[in-house]
Amino acid sequence: MNLDHKNIDSLFRGKLGAYEVAPPPDLWSRIASKRKSATLKNYALLILLLLLLLGGLAYMIYSNFQGSIFQAKVESPESPMGNQTGLVASTSEELLSFNEKTFFEEGDGNIDEDFDLVADNSSHSEKSEKSRTTTRDFSETDGRLLQNFMPGGKAAPNADQTFWTDRNRLEEKRISGGLTDYSRTTAIDGFEPGSKDPFSLENLDGMRIGERAGVVSPLFSGSTNSIERKFTSLGLEGKSNRSLFCLLSRGPECFEPRIPLRYFAIDFMAGPDFFSKSLKPSSSEGEDLAELRRETESYAFSYGATIRLSAVLQNGLALRAGLSANQINEKFTYVDPDHERRRVVNVLVDTIINAPNDTTFIFDTLSIIESGERIRTVFNRYQMLDVPLMIGYEHRHGNWTFTASGGVMFNVAFKTRGEIMSASGDPVGFPDPETNGSFFRARLGMSLTGSFGAAYRINSRYSAIVEPRFVYRLKPLTLDNYPVEQNYFVFGIQAGLRYRFR
Amino acid sequence: MTDRELIEGCLKGDAQCEQLLYERFSPKMFALCLRYGRNREEAEDILQDGFIRVFRKLHTFKFEGSFEGWIRRIMVHTALKLLKKSSNKNEFSNLDEVRGEKVESRAVTNLSEQELMDLINSMPEGYRTVFNLYVIEGYKHNEIAELLDIGESTSRSQLLKARKFLQSALKHLQMMLI
Numbered sequence: 001m002n003l004d005h006k007n008i009d010s011l012f013r014g015k016l017g018a019y020e021v022a023p024p025p026d027l028w029s030r031i032a033s034k035r036k037s038a039t040l041k042n043y044a045l046l047i048l049l050l051l052l053l054l055g056g057l058a059y060m061i062y063s064n065f066q067g068s069i070f071q072a073k074v075e076s077p078e079s080p081m082g083n084q085t086g087l088v089a090s091t092s093e094e095l096l097s098f099n100e101k102t103f104f105e106e107g108d109g110n111i112d113e114d115f116d117l118v119a120d121n122s123s124h125s126e127k128s129e130k131s132r133t134t135t136r137d138f139s140e141t142d143g144r145l146l147q148n149f150m151p152g153g154k155a156a157p158n159a160d161q162t163f164w165t166d167r168n169r170l171e172e173k174r175i176s177g178g179l180t181d182y183s184r185t186t187a188i189d190g191f192e193p194g195s196k197d198p199f200s201l202e203n204l205d206g207m208r209i210g211e212r213a214g215v216v217s218p219l220f221s222g223s224t225n226s227i228e229r230k231f232t233s234l235g236l237e238g239k240s241n242r243s244l245f246c247l248l249s250r251g252p253e254c255f256e257p258r259i260p261l262r263y264f265a266i267d268f269m270a271g272p273d274f275f276s277k278s279l280k281p282s283s284s285e286g287e288d289l290a291e292l293r294r295e296t297e298s299y300a301f302s303y304g305a306t307i308r309l310s311a312v313l314q315n316g317l318a319l320r321a322g323l324s325a326n327q328i329n330e331k332f333t334y335v336d337p338d339h340e341r342r343r344v345v346n347v348l349v350d351t352i353i354n355a356p357n358d359t360t361f362i363f364d365t366l367s368i369i370e371s372g373e374r375i376r377t378v379f380n381r382y383q384m385l386d387v388p389l390m391i392g393y394e395h396r397h398g399n400w401t402f403t404a405s406g407g408v409m410f411n412v413a414f415k416t417r418g419e420i421m422s423a424s425g426d427p428v429g430f431p432d433p434e435t436n437g438s439f440f441r442a443r444l445g446m447s448l449t450g451s452f453g454a455a456y457r458i459n460s461r462y463s464a465i466v467e468p469r470f471v472y473r474l475k476p477l478t479l480d481n482y483p484v485e486q487n488y489f490v491f492g493i494q495a496g497l498r499y500r501f502r
Numbered sequence: 503m504t505d506r507e508l509i510e511g512c513l514k515g516d517a518q519c520e521q522l523l524y525e526r527f528s529p530k531m532f533a534l535c536l537r538y539g540r541n542r543e544e545a546e547d548i549l550q551d552g553f554i555r556v557f558r559k560l561h562t563f564k565f566e567g568s569f570e571g572w573i574r575r576i577m578v579h580t581a582l583k584l585l586k587k588s589s590n591k592n593e594f595s596n597l598d599e600v601r602g603e604k605v606e607s608r609a610v611t612n613l614s615e616q617e618l619m620d621l622i623n624s625m626p627e628g629y630r631t632v633f634n635l636y637v638i639e640g641y642k643h644n645e646i647a648e649l650l651d652i653g654e655s656t657s658r659s660q661l662l663k664a665r666k667f668l669q670s671a672l673k674h675l676q677m678m679l680i
Contacts, residue, residue: 003669023546031524034554
């Protein structure tokens with residue numbers, strides 16, 4: 001052979017192009033385990049990213065409304081009483097101030113059940129009858145009405161042009177007429193927020209546009225046991241006033257909320273599930289198998305648990321994401337009418353007495369075959385882990401919140417274990433202990449889900465929640481080449497706790 | 503089971519099909535990995551990473567052309583990536599002592615595949631990689647240059663030197679066989 005370049009090339013190409021070398025036998029298991037861990041890592045990263053995104057969104061929304069304590073300046077400190085001074089909470093970006101007609105009026109609607117407002121040029125005070133505090137008359141200091149109000153409830157007499165409020169309690173509500181009803185209140189240290197507070201958000205929520213739109217804010221607090229507030233009208237009694245007003249001044253009613261978050265919450269829920277199972281033959285050969293499986297498989301029990309983050313907007317719209325785990329347990333009962341069991345026993349066949357205390361026993365073995373009916377019971381398990389992404393609506397009524405949500409779930413893990421009947425009429429395990437093969441998919445793809453729920457507020461942070469739900473899987477659990485399509489419609493009730501971040 | 507059925511099964515997450523696919527193509531691919539890797543352990547790493555990439559990118563296979571060719575390309579890319587990672591610079595040697603001579607021999611045609619593999623593996627990494635890519639995988643010099651981030655002329659010269667190296671080695675072998 002002439003060893004020129006062409007020949008060398010063809011020699012190596014011809015001999016090595018299709019050359020085969022057996023890889024080490026454990027390499028496939030190494031690949032499978034690495035792929036599995038990589039998949040889990042990817043899903044963990046995806047979930048983490050999702051949670052980070054949601055958390056980031058929540059933080060953005062939250063920081064728009066919460067923030068630290070901020071200032072609003074009083075423009076007319078010389079004559080603050082009567083009808084010159086208005087107080088307004090500002091946004092985080094700008095410091096708003098405005099002069100607006102201020103008056104005190106008697107409350108009606110939801111508010112006057114709780115307190116009276118008294119207009120008085122020399123002594124401005126509001127009595128909160130339901131509050132546990134005593135009302136203290138406001139008195140001018142150095143001719144100034146307003147003094148520094150610190151969250152600790154202490155007055156700083158010399159810094160009388162600033163007013164501190166707390167944006168934690170800022171709330172706005174959009175009403176169908178296109179106007180925005182801004183009701184603002186402030187927290188006072190030592191005064192426990194809650195239903196006893198006539199100015200609390202819960203009470204102000206019921207305010208109707210045109211009736212009581214305005215700013216409710218504390219004027220002064222000398223001690224933790226006193227509470228004084230002023231109601232400042234914002235001129236929202238009619239639609240026409242608003243546009244004119246906004247042309248001339250940047251009052252709070254002209255301020256459009258950017259992202260109106262009502263609150264952000266995390267739900268922990270668990271509970272039993274019920275399911276409707278379908279075994280549908282996908283081909284003619286699957287008909288007998290489906291029938292055989294229906295006869296041998298029965299319902300046992302099922303349960304699920306959910307951890308879910310919810311961002312609830314002012315209009316009641318709720319965006320939810322989280323993790324949902326679900327396990328379906330079924331009983332597989334197989335009766336083998338011709339079961340045979342073989343056992344071997346030792347049989348003494350002879351005894352030889354050689355001498356006193358010297359006896360030889362001769363044994364033989366006997367194989368006994370027993371036949372009869374054998375009942376085999378196995379609990380099959382189907383475990384699913386999904387990421388639900390839902391949109392919903394929440395309606396508050398007193399301490400109760402009613403919810404309705406719907407959306408999709410993405411399956412991130414699906415594990416099965418147990419036995420079912422095979423087409424040959426014998427039980428077969430899954431996954432196969434040798435090949436790890438199965439009749440079921442590795443992942444179930446997308447599902448539809450929906451829920452209705454009721455939550456009862458235990459305190460400002462915690463609510464007890466009960467939520468009936470359903471899950472419908474769009475894809476059958478079985479592989480496409482399996483002759484029977486196995487699917488479930490799951491419906492259940494979950495109960496748990498909701499923690500509100502604000 | 504045809505390649506198409508196998509691929510479709512794998513895309514549906516059927517573990518059995520995945521294993522079948524591996525069993526069908528892994529011997530050929532392992533031989534390929536052995537030609538690129540510096541030792542057996544490195545070849546196993548290439549095969550492992552290569553098959554993980556095959557399964558991850560399986561949905562991108564358009565059923566146009568040979569499936570084996572598609573897997574082979576993935577393996578080659580994985581091998582080059584791994585080699586690049588494990589060595590700071592490509593070892594493109596310059597063995598001046600290699601002499602190109604015409605050698606007449608019948609014995610070389612009877613060399614086994616393993617012996618030819620050993621010959622390839624005895625070459626410096628730069629020669630070996632370019633020779634494998636050009637002669638056995640059928641890449642062009644411009645493609646090799648792009649893959650290895652070298653100039654086309656470097657690719658040509660490395661191939662020439664690889665051939666001379668093999669020619670010399672085969673001559674030596676032939677002398678021993680005689």
